[in-house]
Structures are given as structure tokens and as C-alpha cells.
Amino acid sequence: MRVITQQKLGGPEVLTFVDAPQPRPLPTEVLVRVKAIGLNPLEARLRAGEFPLLGEPPFVLGWDISGVVDEAPRTWRFRPGDEVFGMPLFPRAANAYAEFVSAPALHLVRKPASLSYVEASALPVVGLTAWQGLVDLADVSEGDRVLIHGGGGGVGHVAIQIAKALGAHVITTASGSKREFVEEFGADEVIDYTAVDFAEAVRDIDVVFDTLGGDTVERSLGVLRPGGHLVTAVAEEDAELAARYEAAGVHFSGVAVDPDPVALRGLVELAEQGKLRVHVQETFPFERVADAHRLLDGGHLRGKLVLTV
Structure with a gap:
């Protein structure tokens, strides 16, 4: 071969x-x-x-x-x-x-x-990352306000669809050129990060799902409601950042994706229902x-x- x-x-x-x-x-x-x-x-x-x-x-x-x-x-x-x-x-x-x-x-x-x-x-990689972050860790449910960083990327555009299927109100950051793209996948609000500071544009977020890391994940602390939850697929090993989040009264989780046939079958079910592509x-x-x-x-x-x- x-x-x-x-x-x-x-x-x-x-x-x-x-x-x-x-x-x-x-x-x-x-x-x-x-x-x-x-x-x-x-x-x-x-x-x-x-x-x-x-x-x-x-x-x-x-x-x-x-x-x-x-x-x-x-x-x-x-x-x-x-x-x-x-x-x-x-x-x-x-x-x-x-x-x-x-x-x-x-x-x-x-x-x-x-x-x-x-x-x-x-x-698989993008779908399992988004599923394990939003379903298994954050337990997103009907009516939650979810902010997804990097909605136009591989993980991000799948995360938008999973959050919508769970009944969430989805806000995403994306460049202006990707606005129509992320709206096509169900984003309710789009923040053009090239023109608007998300940290000033939103408040009282239940769940932040981060695919970018760096300054973005650090500044997301200020947009969460008390008891809210940040899940990051990038800075999952940052113990200092996790301690800062927990001290502020919010939850911090890192998702390191792993093989998961149950989640894969969940993704298949959403795809067959027309809720995920x-x-x-x-x-x-x-x-x-x-x-x-x-x-x-x-x-x-x-x-x-x-x-x-």
C-alpha cells in the first residue's frame, strides 16, 4: 500500500x-x-x-x-x-x-x-471536539446563551450547529467575510472581531466555547455570567488561567478530544435529522x-x- x-x-x-x-x-x-x-x-x-x-x-x-x-x-x-x-x-x-x-x-x-x-x-475530530465540549462538559441546554469563538473554522462551524440543536442562542466571533457562512450554519448573532471587541459587545453568557486560545480565552472571563462555563479546545492545560476562572466564580474546562463511539453516533443522528453538516x-x-x-x-x-x- x-x-x-x-x-x-x-x-x-x-x-x-x-x-x-x-x-x-x-x-x-x-x-x-x-x-x-x-x-x-x-x-x-x-x-x-x-x-x-x-x-x-x-x-x-x-x-x-x-x-x-x-x-x-x-x-x-x-x-x-x-x-x-x-x-x-x-x-x-x-x-x-x-x-x-x-x-x-x-x-x-x-x-x-x-x-x-x-x-x-x-x-470526527471537529465533531467530537465540539460535542465533548458542549454536550459532555458544558451541558448546554435549551435557552443557554453560547458564545463560540472562531465560528468559521472546522470546529467552530460544527459547534454552532450542535449548540443550535441543543436549543441554545448562539453568538459567534468571525471575520466580516465569514458572516454569511456562519449565519448559514445557524449563528443568531455574529461579532466581526476585526471591527468589534467581543468583550464589550456581549455579557451574561452561559457558555463560552473557545477554539482560538491566547488573548481571546483570557478576555472571555469578563463576558460570562456568575456560574458560567468556559470550555477551551486550545488552552486546556493552562492551570494558572483555570485557577483565575475558578476564583472568579465561573467554571473552566479544557477539552482534549478522544475517540468516542457514543458521541460519533450522536453526530450521525444529528446529520440524519438534517441538523448537522x-x-x-x-x-x-x-x-x-x-x-x-x-x-x-x-x-x-x-x-x-x-x-x-
């Missing part, structure tokens, strides 16, 4: 193709013939050496996959021919930039007919992974990028 690997850290040009043996599934695992691979900004940071999650090269990037079960020798969960998707093994290496991936069956769910392989591969800005053939990573490096994406295999 073909695998995209890298022998050194650096720019998109370090991504190279090699021939490798197909992985052999262990007990409770399945071998997936990959149809599409969702790309995430984290992978560009790992490739460049900005975040040492996978250690030193050589390594194979990627977690978001969709495809067809090719072998399922010792698990009852799937059979060959089943269409599946998921985010196996995160944060351990899943070696997903490949034509075949061996994955724990528990980390995958069946792909519904309502989702294409491309759409399904784009959903993932926007794919562009697809690239497997061979053009370097071009896709150049777009990742540029940032300011609308939704996700996907490789087709």
Missing part, C-alpha cells in the same frame, strides 16, 4: 510517499480500506515540529478516516464490506495518511448513507497532500480539507 510519511520536520515538501506492507489487525481491530482522509491544523503543526505529540520522525500523520472494512477477523462489531468512519487511537499515531488503516473497532461507527465518504472523513472547503487527491498542507499552513479556512484516496 502507499503511505505518506516524513523523514524530517519541515514544510509540506517533507511529506513523501513510500510503499509499505498493509497493517495486520489485532484482536478487536478491523482493517479499513481508506476512501477519504480529513485534514486538521494540528497535523500541519506536527509536520513542522511545533508540537511534539508523535515524537521525532519518521512518522505518519492523520486520524480522520472513512472507508470500507476490508478485514474483521476477530471482532463482532463489523464485517467486511461495512462502510465506517472515525478518529482511531487519538492522540496516539493512527497512521491515517495511508491506503489502509488498522483501527480498533470501538473507535469507528457505521457511515450513514446520508454522508459521503468525504463528508464523513471531515467530521460539515463544510469541506476543498478536496485533494492523495497525491497532492503537499498542496493541501500549504492551505493548512495558511490558516483562515472555512471548514475542512479532505484527501481522497
Whole structure:
């Protein structure tokens, strides 16, 4: 099979193709013939050496996959021919930039007919991050006022839809150029961060969901109501910031996404109800992974990028 690997850290040009043996599934695992691979900004940071999650090269990037079960020798969960998707093994290496991936069956769910392989591969990381932050940690419910930072991004545009499905009033920060985009996904109010300071524009927020970190998450303290809750997908390990929030009488949670078949099935249910879709800005053939990573490096994406295999 073909695998995209890298022998050194650096720019998109370090991504190279090699021939490798197909992985052999262990007990409770399945071998997936990959149809599409969702790309995430984290992978560009790992490739460049900005975040040492996978250690030193050589390594194979990627977690978001969709495809067809090719072998399922010792698990009852799937059979060959089943269409599946998921985010196996995160944060351990899943070696997903490949034509075949061996994955724990528990980390995958069946792909519904309502989702294409491309759409399904784009959903797991962003969908699970948003679900675990808004549903599991913040317990968003009917009538909550939810502020989502970075609503035009991969996690952000999915978070808007999940919060709306939970009955929340959703406010999001986004550039003026993305106003129509985030409104299309259900945002009730849009704060153009290039022209307006969100910290002065809103108050009495029940839940802030942060995808940006830095100064944004620090200044979000002032917009929460007493007893409110900030969930961050970026600054989850900032103990000093967490202590500052708790001292002010509000809750602070960091979401470090993990494989979760229950949440994945929840996402599938929303998709089948027409309440959730993932926007794919562009697809690239497997061979053009370097071009896709150049777009990742540029940032300011609308939704996700996907490789087709």
C-alpha cells in the first residue's frame, strides 16, 4: 500500500510517499480500506515540529478516516464490506495518511448513507471536539446563551450547529467575510472581531466555547455570567488561567478530544435529522497532500480539507 510519511520536520515538501506492507489487525481491530482522509491544523503543526505529540520522525500523520472494512477477523462489531468512519487511537499515531488503516473497532461507527465518504472523513475530530465540549462538559441546554469563538473554522462551524440543536442562542466571533457562512450554519448573532471587541459587545453568557486560545480565552472571563462555563479546545492545560476562572466564580474546562463511539453516533443522528453538516472547503487527491498542507499552513479556512484516496 502507499503511505505518506516524513523523514524530517519541515514544510509540506517533507511529506513523501513510500510503499509499505498493509497493517495486520489485532484482536478487536478491523482493517479499513481508506476512501477519504480529513485534514486538521494540528497535523500541519506536527509536520513542522511545533508540537511534539508523535515524537521525532519518521512518522505518519492523520486520524480522520472513512472507508470500507476490508478485514474483521476477530471482532463482532463489523464485517467486511461495512462502510465506517472515525478518529482511531487519538492522540496516539493512527497512521491515517495511508491506503489502509488498522483501527480498533470501538473507535469507528457505521457511515450513514446520508454522508459521503468525504463528508464523513471531515467530521470526527471537529465533531467530537465540539460535542465533548458542549454536550459532555458544558451541558448546554435549551435557552443557554453560547458564545463560540472562531465560528468559521472546522470546529467552530460544527459547534454552532450542535449548540443550535441543543436549543441554545448562539453568538459567534468571525471575520466580516465569514458572516454569511456562519449565519448559514445557524449563528443568531455574529461579532466581526476585526471591527468589534467581543468583550464589550456581549455579557451574561452561559457558555463560552473557545477554539482560538491566547488573548481571546483570557478576555472571555469578563463576558460570562456568575456560574458560567468556559470550555477551551486550545488552552486546556493552562492551570494558572483555570485557577483565575475558578476564583472568579465561573467554571473552566479544557477539552482534549478522544475517540468516542457514543458521541460519533450522536453526530450521525444529528446529520440524519438534517441538523448537522460539515463544510469541506476543498478536496485533494492523495497525491497532492503537499498542496493541501500549504492551505493548512495558511490558516483562515472555512471548514475542512479532505484527501481522497
